[in-house]
Amino acid sequence: MIDESERLREVIRSVCTRNVATAPSSPAQALAMVSAGLGYLADCDAAGLGTAVQAEALIGLERAEAQHTAARARILSAFTAQDGYQADT
Numbered sequence: 005m006i007d008e009s010e011r012l013r014e015v016i017r018s019v020c021t022r023n024v025a026t027a028p029s030s031p032a033q034a035l036a037m038v039s040a041g042l043g044y045l046a047d048c049d050a051a052g053l054g055t056a057v058q059a060e061a062l063i064g065l066e067r068a069e070a071q072h073t074a075a076r077a078r079i080l081s082a083f084t085a086q087d088g089y090q091a092d093t
Contacts, residue, residue: 009057038068 028034045061083089
């Protein structure tokens with residue numbers, strides 16, 4: 005039986021490595037995967053993971069935050085360039 009910390013390590017490894025087989029095929033699917041991963045991390049027993057796994061999770065979250073910033077900037081730039089905000093006026 006896989007304990008909580010080993011399961012989190014597997015999630016972190018799969019999320020933090022680029023694997024073509026698990027790559028999303030659409031923005032909606034990518035966002036669903038992000039939501040599922042963050043939901044898992046928000047609900048897991050963080051205190052019971054041990055410091056090594058906690059450290060891995062924190063490193064993964066820092067990487068994810070940097071990727072979030074880059075993705076948001078790219079999407080916002082395209083949205084603005086195409087006057088996507090016009091629908092709100």
